Amino acid sequence: MLRFARWFGWAYTAYTFVFILAPIVASLVFSFNADRFPALPLTGFTADWYRATFTDPLIIEAFQRSLMVAIPVASLSTVLGFCAAYCDYRFVFRGKSLFSLLMLLPPTIPAVIMGLGMLSYLSRINIAGEIGAVLISHVVIALPFAMAMIRLRLAQMDDALEEASWNLHASPAQTLWHVVIPFCKQSLIASFLITAAVSFDEFAVAWFVSGLNETVPVRVLVFLQGQVSPVINAIGTVVFSSSILLVAMGMAFSGVGKAKQSGAGGSPA
Amino acid sequence: MTEALVEIDGVSKRFGDYTAVTETSFGIREGEFLAIMGSSGCGKTTMLRMLAGLEEPSTGEIRLEGRSQKGLPPWRRELPLVWQSLALFPFLSVLDNVGFGLKMRGVNKAERERRSLAWLQKLELGEFASSNVMQLSGGQRQRVALARALVTEPKVLLLDEPLSALDAHLSVRMQALLRSLQRELGITFVYVTHSQTEAFSMADRVVIMSRGKVEQIASPQSVYRHPANRFVAEFIGNVTILRGSVAEVGDQSIRVNTATGSMTVSRGGCAASHGAPADFYINADQIAIGSAPQHENHVTARFLSHKFIGNMVTLFLEVPGIEDDLKVILPERTYDCLGLQPGDSVVASWPSAAAHCFSGAKLSAGA
Numbered sequence: 001m002l003r004f005a006r007w008f009g010w011a012y013t014a015y016t017f018v019f020i021l022a023p024i025v026a027s028l029v030f031s032f033n034a035d036r037f038p039a040l041p042l043t044g045f046t047a048d049w050y051r052a053t054f055t056d057p058l059i060i061e062a063f064q065r066s067l068m069v070a071i072p073v074a075s076l077s078t079v080l081g082f083c084a085a086y087c088d089y090r091f092v093f094r095g096k097s098l099f100s101l102l103m104l105l106p107p108t109i110p111a112v113i114m115g116l117g118m119l120s121y122l123s124r125i126n127i128a129g130e131i132g133a134v135l136i137s138h139v140v141i142a143l144p145f146a147m148a149m150i151r152l153r154l155a156q157m158d159d160a161l162e163e164a165s166w167n168l169h170a171s172p173a174q175t176l177w178h179v180v181i182p183f184c185k186q187s188l189i190a191s192f193l194i195t196a197a198v199s200f201d202e203f204a205v206a207w208f209v210s211g212l213n214e215t216v217p218v219r220v221l222v223f224l225q226g227q228v229s230p231v232i233n234a235i236g237t238v239v240f241s242s243s244i245l246l247v248a249m250g251m252a253f254s255g256v257g258k259a260k261q262s263g264a265g266g267s268p269a
Numbered sequence: 270m271t272e273a274l275v276e277i278d279g280v281s282k283r284f285g286d287y288t289a290v291t292e293t294s295f296g297i298r299e300g301e302f303l304a305i306m307g308s309s310g311c312g313k314t315t316m317l318r319m320l321a322g323l324e325e326p327s328t329g330e331i332r333l334e335g336r337s338q339k340g341l342p343p344w345r346r347e348l349p350l351v352w353q354s355l356a357l358f359p360f361l362s363v364l365d366n367v368g369f370g371l372k373m374r375g376v377n378k379a380e381r382e383r384r385s386l387a388w389l390q391k392l393e394l395g396e397f398a399s400s401n402v403m404q405l406s407g408g409q410r411q412r413v414a415l416a417r418a419l420v421t422e423p424k425v426l427l428l429d430e431p432l433s434a435l436d437a438h439l440s441v442r443m444q445a446l447l448r449s450l451q452r453e454l455g456i457t458f459v460y461v462t463h464s465q466t467e468a469f470s471m472a473d474r475v476v477i478m479s480r481g482k483v484e485q486i487a488s489p490q491s492v493y494r495h496p497a498n499r500f501v502a503e504f505i506g507n508v509t510i511l512r513g514s515v516a517e518v519g520d521q522s523i524r525v526n527t528a529t530g531s532m533t534v535s536r537g538g539c540a541a542s543h544g545a546p547a548d549f550y551i552n553a554d555q556i557a558i559g560s561a562p563q564h565e566n567h568v569t570a571r572f573l574s575h576k577f578i579g580n581m582v583t584l585f586l587e588v589p590g591i592e593d594d595l596k597v598i599l600p601e602r603t604y605d606c607l608g609l610q611p612g613d614s615v616v617a618s619w620p621s622a623a624a625h626c627f628s629g630a631k632l633s634a635g636a
Contacts, residue, residue: 160352160353160354160356161358163323163343163356164350164352164356165358165369165373166323166342166343166344167321167323167343167344167346167348167349167350168349168369168370168417169344169345169370169374169421170344170373171344172344174344174373178369178372179358182360182361183358183359183360
């Protein structure tokens with residue numbers, strides 16, 4: 001019975017992964033297929049679609065724009081996320097739970113509502129359609145991820161660590177710089193990488209606010225509307241690979257699966 | 270008495286409705302090893318945190334060398350603390366952990382490293398200077414924490430139960446190290462602990478606290494032999510407390526009538542008057558056991574049970590008319606020769622010098 005339960009568990013997990021990954025694998029396979037139409041049997045290997053992708057100025061421009069958005073978004077959300085997480089960790093203040101709720105709210109809002117809201121707000125302050133509009137929207141979306149990751153790391157910090165630093169003549173500002181930030185360093189890097197991935201992949205809100213400044217996902221949709229081309233498989237594979245790479249690096253830095261270090265105490269953790 | 274290095278003057282601490290420390294005053298002398306002892310929640314750690322500036326007293330003030338520390342944040346005080354959790358910085362090397370305090374004081378890198386290394390060598394950690402603190406053993410981390418606190422050569426070092434995470438063997442070795450370090454450096458140590466062994470083996474003076482109040486401040490010997498009150502006596506646990514009323518007052522001793530008969534108790538410093546209720550205690554290690562009385566005070570008792578504590582044995586005797594068991598501590602050899610079985614009837618006897626009134630108690634009829 002137990003053996004069956006184990007077997008079933010493995011099978012179910014495998015099925016889930018196949019279900020999630022099959023479309024991506026299909027896209028990957030067909031991106032190298034010589035035939036114009038995604039159909040079996042495969043007709044031969046080609047890198048033409050990748051060549052087409054990296055020579056299309058519109059696509060290159062979209063990639064450049066996505067990077068121009070992703071890097072500042074990642075930096076800004078990590079800095080703001082750290083501030084918010086530290087604030088939540090260190091201080092007790094009136095309305096703290098409301099503050100935390102508001103901080104973590106954006107991912108729960110349907111993307112279309114968020115996009116529409118952003119569009120109407122940003123057009124009112126006359127930056128809708130600018131690259132800055134995408135940047136602002138993406139910070140809003142990515143910030144909760146940054147805050148959650150950094151807050152998790154702070155929760156592992158021994159309360160005595162900051163006090164020990166004050167006790168050794170470090171002012172609160174010096175303590176923040178010499179103790180808290182180094183302690184959170186890995187989660188800061190992880191947060192940077194993952195928020196970059198969030199921005200790079202985000203479609204719905206970018207579609208509303210980007211105007212002519214299309215990011216890669218928006219460019220992909222526009223591309224699809226015009227034609228069905230295997231180039232789309234190549235773009236998809238590139239986007240997926242870069243995102244998965246960012247997330248994997250982020251997870252490696254955040255120490256998922258590693259023993260946590262909460263502070264060097266008297267007994268080994 | 271010499272001028273106190275640290276003066277705690279009318280200090281109390283409240284957290285909302287909870288009073289952690291009630292108004293307390295005492296001085297800490299230069300160069301002494303002072304242990305603050307008590308069970309958890311007695312206010313000993315709060316007292317230490319107030320010294321370090323991590324808590325601000327609700328009333329009163331703390332003075333270091335006559336300078337009030339009132340309103341001085343922890344980062345402006347010269348009172349380094351060794352944490353129970355050690356609180357070493359896991360992202361820094363051993364050397365950088367030790368040098369942290371110097372860095373924050375703006376000491377240049379070369380000087381910082383020279384001084385940190387000197388301390389590491391002194392504590393036999395020189396070879397670990399570039400290691401990560403996470404790679405060290407418990408005892409080694411302990412010494413890194415000590416070096417980190419001592420590197421700035423403070424006048425006073427605060428220690429918050431630093432040995433509680435170590436095993437018994439290592440703890441004994443660290444106690445010896447702390448004691449010799451303190452003697453050698455002449456630094457004042459303020460050591461908070463719940464362990465009687467640690468406090469008694471290292472301290473010059475012991476402060477016993479209970480529920481936010483200081484119960485007694487004295488040398489370990491006098492706390493052991495002359496507990497100030499019932500609480501201290503029960504906390505140390507090496508005596509039996511009896512209750513009676515004063516029958517006769519002499520120069521050196523008083524006679525007390527108890528439920529098991531009349532006994533002579535050495536008077537010590539207490540003022541006694543005829544007829545007053547009197548609590549007194551008998552030191553467990555000064556009671557003799559036999560079939561006949563060997564000293565002037567004696568009771569017939571029933572042997573209940575015993576407990577080994579190394580080379581000594583604690584016996585528990587039932588005495589008719591008194592509530593608590595009479596505690597007797599005998600060398601293991603002596604106990605062995607008696608060949609007692611539970612239920613045996615024995616005579617316990619003790620000289621009047623083994624029984625004392627609580628020092629500072631006033632045994633007058635109206636009290």
